[in-house]
Amino acid sequence: MEHLNKTYPGGKVAVEDFNLEIEKGEFVCFIGTSGSGKTTTMRMINRMLSQTSGTIKLEGQDIGQMDPVKLRRKIGYVIQNIGLMPHMTIRDNITMVPKLLKWPQDKMNERAKEMIKLVELPEDYLDRYPSELSGGQQQRIGVVRALAANQDLVLMDEPFGALDPITREALQDLVKDLQERLGKTFVFVTHDMDEALKLSTRIVVMDGGKIMQVDTPDGILRHPANEFVENLIGKDRLIQARPSITTVGQVMLKSPIATTPGKSLTAALRLMHDKRVDSLLVTDEAGILKGMIGIEDVDYSFNSATSVDDIMKRDIFYVQSNSLIRDTVERILKRGFKNIPVVDDQHRLVGIVTRATLVDIVYDALWGDEEEDEESDNIHHGEDTTKAKANDQTGAEGGDQQ
Amino acid sequence: MITFLQTYGTQLLMKTWQHIYISAIALALGIIVAVPLGILLTRVKKIANVVMAIASMLQTIPAMALLALMIPFFGIGAIPAIVALFIYSLLPILRNTYLGMEDVEPSLIDAAKGMGLTGWQSIIKVEVPMAAPVIMSGIRLSATYVIAWAALASYIGAGGLGDFIFNGLNLYRTDLILGGSIPVIILALIVDWLLGKLEAVVTPRTSQA
Numbered sequence: 001m002e003h004l005n006k007t008y009p010g011g012k013v014a015v016e017d018f019n020l021e022i023e024k025g026e027f028v029c030f031i032g033t034s035g036s037g038k039t040t041t042m043r044m045i046n047r048m049l050s051q052t053s054g055t056i057k058l059e060g061q062d063i064g065q066m067d068p069v070k071l072r073r074k075i076g077y078v079i080q081n082i083g084l085m086p087h088m089t090i091r092d093n094i095t096m097v098p099k100l101l102k103w104p105q106d107k108m109n110e111r112a113k114e115m116i117k118l119v120e121l122p123e124d125y126l127d128r129y130p131s132e133l134s135g136g137q138q139q140r141i142g143v144v145r146a147l148a149a150n151q152d153l154v155l156m157d158e159p160f161g162a163l164d165p166i167t168r169e170a171l172q173d174l175v176k177d178l179q180e181r182l183g184k185t186f187v188f189v190t191h192d193m194d195e196a197l198k199l200s201t202r203i204v205v206m207d208g209g210k211i212m213q214v215d216t217p218d219g220i221l222r223h224p225a226n227e228f229v230e231n232l233i234g235k236d237r238l239i240q241a242r243p244s245i246t247t248v249g250q251v252m253l254k255s256p257i258a259t260t261p262g263k264s265l266t267a268a269l270r271l272m273h274d275k276r277v278d279s280l281l282v283t284d285e286a287g288i289l290k291g292m293i294g295i296e297d298v299d300y301s302f303n304s305a306t307s308v309d310d311i312m313k314r315d316i317f318y319v320q321s322n323s324l325i326r327d328t329v330e331r332i333l334k335r336g337f338k339n340i341p342v343v344d345d346q347h348r349l350v351g352i353v354t355r356a357t358l359v360d361i362v363y364d365a366l367w368g369d370e371e372e373d374e375e376s377d378n379i380h381h382g383e384d385t386t387k388a389k390a391n392d393q394t395g396a397e398g399g400d401q402q
Numbered sequence: 403m404i405t406f407l408q409t410y411g412t413q414l415l416m417k418t419w420q421h422i423y424i425s426a427i428a429l430a431l432g433i434i435v436a437v438p439l440g441i442l443l444t445r446v447k448k449i450a451n452v453v454m455a456i457a458s459m460l461q462t463i464p465a466m467a468l469l470a471l472m473i474p475f476f477g478i479g480a481i482p483a484i485v486a487l488f489i490y491s492l493l494p495i496l497r498n499t500y501l502g503m504e505d506v507e508p509s510l511i512d513a514a515k516g517m518g519l520t521g522w523q524s525i526i527k528v529e530v531p532m533a534a535p536v537i538m539s540g541i542r543l544s545a546t547y548v549i550a551w552a553a554l555a556s557y558i559g560a561g562g563l564g565d566f567i568f569n570g571l572n573l574y575r576t577d578l579i580l581g582g583s584i585p586v587i588i589l590a591l592i593v594d595w596l597l598g599k600l601e602a603v604v605t606p607r608t609s610q611a
Contacts, residue, residue, distance in 0.1 A: 046516060048512070048515065048516060069518050069519075069520050070518070071518075072515070072516055072517060072518035073517070073518030074518075077513065077516035077517055079509060079512060079513055079516070080509075081507075081509035081513075082509075082513075083507075083509045083510055083512065083513025083514075083516075084513075085510065085513075085514075085527075085528060086510075086532075086606075086608045087531050087532065087606030087607065087608055096517055096519075097517050097518060100517070100518055100519065100523070127610065128609075128610055129607065129608050129609045129610065130608075131608050131609055132609055132610065145517075155516075
């Protein structure tokens with residue numbers, strides 16, 4: 001998507017001289033108080049509302065010239081009230097747009113199964129009705145319904161506003177994960193700054209129909225454009241933001257021990273022994289991350305398998321070197337991994353984050369600059385994290401990688 | 403009772419059939435006109451109040467007067483009766499259709515539109531199924547009215563079970579009055595029961611159980 005720009009004056013000005021370009025794969029949050037025009041702007045993208053003047057282009061094409069119905073079928077749409085059809089099964093709800101696009105029946109069934117797997121719900125839920133699911137589960141379906149027809153752009157209007165905090169957080173993780181894995185573009189309307197900071201690649205702060213600031217979460221935290229933005233962020237967050245602007249690349253260990261898929265298990269074991277590590281990352285000749293092997297895998301299949309390729313785990317969790325510590329630490333801790341490979345934009349292995357690194361991060365966050373940490377609940381929060389981590393470590397067998 | 407059936411048995415069957423015939427056609431016409439009209443009114447809300455007011459006004463004309471009014475236009479017989487009963491059947495169906503459609507959760511309509519359903523698809527796939535129970539209860543109400551009022555149609559020569567009742571009134575014969583009234587009541591109850599079954603069928607399932 002390129003060149004989204006639009007002016008919208010009128011008797012009552014809802015959105016005024018709005019100019020924005022959204023790149024493919026971005027996660028853009030519109031944030032502002034009620035009546036700031038954020039929802040209005042979003043709804044103009046799929047022509048639920050039409051602008052008074054100005055143009056919106058989608059992949060270079062003016063949407064004003066497109067058939068609104070066809071346009072909407074190309075754009076995912078998730079609303080706060082979920083909007084699942086109560087008289088249709090989950091399967092029919094998910095495949096609503098594919099059905100409109102006249103997909104063959106078996107392809108739709110396939111898709112429904114794929115989609116429900118994506119949101120980690122059991123397959124037999126497909127035959128249930130929305131009323132038989134919890135609110136959080138319903139909105140999970142609401143999210144995949146917006147993706148079922150391979151929509152590249154998804155619009156979300158305060159989708160998690162009505163959910164309890166725990167469910168909301170789970171869904172935020174899910175959406176963020178989908179955006180990162182599937183490369184979809186999201187335009188997300190919210191009034192919750194935490195949500196915006198957590199999810200966005202860029203945040204658009206709006207007030208009275210005008211853009212106040214457009215920047216990355218980082219940029220907004222570091223350089224709020226004016227008082228309005230500062231108030232919206234809140235003092236607490238501005239202070240908290242300080243230790244969290246470091247990227248993964250800055251704290252990772254830069255020389256991970258890696259091998260290639262072609263190597264024999266004997267060679268891999270020798271490498272582990274030499275370097276005193278319990279797992280190896282696997283990359284191809286160009287340094288692209290392929291997988292990971294652990295000592296338990298080697299031990300288990302030493303007699304049956306010959307090369308690293310046979311036993312490596314391909315589907316592994318990794319982080320980007322330029323992602324923020326703030327975004328990643330929590331996810332790492334929650335998933336209980338021991339070692340997380342770090343990759344660059346080209347998916348090349350550049351480093352590794354170990355549990356020892358995490359200890360450093362938490363340590364720094366707590367006592368790195370003591371004088372800043374007057375906020376007592378801040379420390380409290382930190383302590384909880386440390387405790388949880390300590391438990392994790394005793395539970396995990398084996399030590400750190402390096 | 404048995405003597406009554408022996409004397410009037412065939413006549414009773416014939417009159418019942420006429421009664422069903424008149425009511426069914428009037429109700430069918432009512433449904434054909436009022437349901438689409440009710441749906442249409444939800445799209446053009448400006449005229450909804452006007453149309454509703456007209457339908458309510460028609461409802462207030464005394465039944466006897468409306469039947470008599472039909473005579474100059476359609477003469478006597480079944481046709482004027484059907485037209486009059488059709489007019490009576492409109493309002494309950496029209497009002498329930500309109501209210502049922504209006505009552506559909508706006509977020510569902512928004513979601514349907516946002517997903518790329520056309521206005522027509524939204525009506526057929528989302529709004530009408532959701533409004534179906536309310537529309538059906540309007541139809542049931544109309545059906546009961548129409549069957550009861552069809553008894554009056556005999557006054558303008560349309561036949562039906564009303565013939566027994568009017569004869570009974572003229573001849574001071576209670577057995578004839580009852581012989582006409584009881585079948586009307588039974589007919590109304592059976593139809594209401596059948597439509598109730600139909601209502602259960604058209605009400606969309608919202609759970610597995």
